[in-house]
Amino acid sequence: MRKLYIIILLAISIIACNDDSKDIKVNLRDSGTLAITLNHQGAAVSDVRFKLYPMLGEDAVLDEAVSDENGMVDFGLLNSGSYLIEAETTQGGLKYRISQVLQVLSGSDKNVTLDTEDYMGTLNVTTYSGSDIEGNVKLLFLQRTEENNNLDNFSEKLEAGVKATTDEDGRASVTMPSEIYFDIYFYTSSEDGNYYYYYQVDRADDKNISIDIDD
Structure with a gap:
């Protein structure tokens, strides 16, 4: 009789557990x-x-x-x-x-x-003439893009690029889009420029360069 009672209790517990499981919903989002x-x-x-x-x-x-x-x-x-x-x-x-x-x-x-x-960085430029600081130098920064690469005249490059002029201490700063190469020119006339070199700036970073206009 006791064994029968235990078996009945176990059966009731299993049924109760099965009934409760029907009400549980698990929604895992990965x-x-x-x-x-x-x-x-x-x-x-x-x-x-x-x-x-x-x-x-x-x-x-x-x-x-x-x-x-x-x-x-x-x-x-x-x-x-x-x-x-x-x-x-x-x-x-x-x-x-x-x-x-x-x-x-x-x-x-x-x-x-x-x-x-x-997504920009800053280029700080100091211009020299030999070993002496040279101020009031006109600079052009022209991105190397497909459109700009097809420009023949320097006057067209001036219109497409970023221009800056150094102060009396020969210093100028420009902010350019990062991770894209650009060419640097210095010039006295809108008809002709002197190519210096190419650079790129890193994102949110400063880069310092010197330009000797006599080179």
């Missing part, structure tokens, strides 16, 4: 969403193609999207992990290269705002 907004001087930048790469594994493009009128691209649902996004855009006659590593977390919606001004 992915998140990623949306990016691109601005230039506070204004949304549309029609920019973004490429999404996985940080681990193959180098092939995982996805591509073009920014809408609000400067936004939405890559939707992604597995959790690190991703590299890349894009290029020309604004105000300058080409900007966007490259950013972003982390997508499980169960989260990631919305990131990027600005072209965050």
Whole structure:
């Protein structure tokens, strides 16, 4: 009789457990969403193609999207992990290269705002004439882009590039988009310039160079 009683209790416990399990719902999310907004001087930048790469594994493009009128691209649902996004855009006659590593977390919606001004660096120039400081030197910084490479006349290059003039101490600073090479000229006439060298600046970094106009 006692054994029968124990068996009945066990049966009741199993049934109760089975009934409770029907009310338990488990929703495990191992992915998140990623949306990016691109601005230039506070204004949304549309029609920019973004490429999404996985940080681990193959180098092939995982996805591509073009920014809408609000400067936004939405890559939707992604597995959790690190991703590299890349894009290029020309604004105000300058080409900007966007490259950013972003982390997508499980169960989260990631919305990131990027600005072209965050992808620039500063070049500090000092001009000399031999061993002496030479002030009031006119300088041109021209990006190496397909359009600029096709310019023949120096006057056209002046219109397309960034211009600066050193002060009495021979110093000038310019801020240029990072990770893109540009050529440096010094000149006295808009009709002719003297090519010096090419450089590129790193993002959010300062680079110091000296130019001898007698070389």
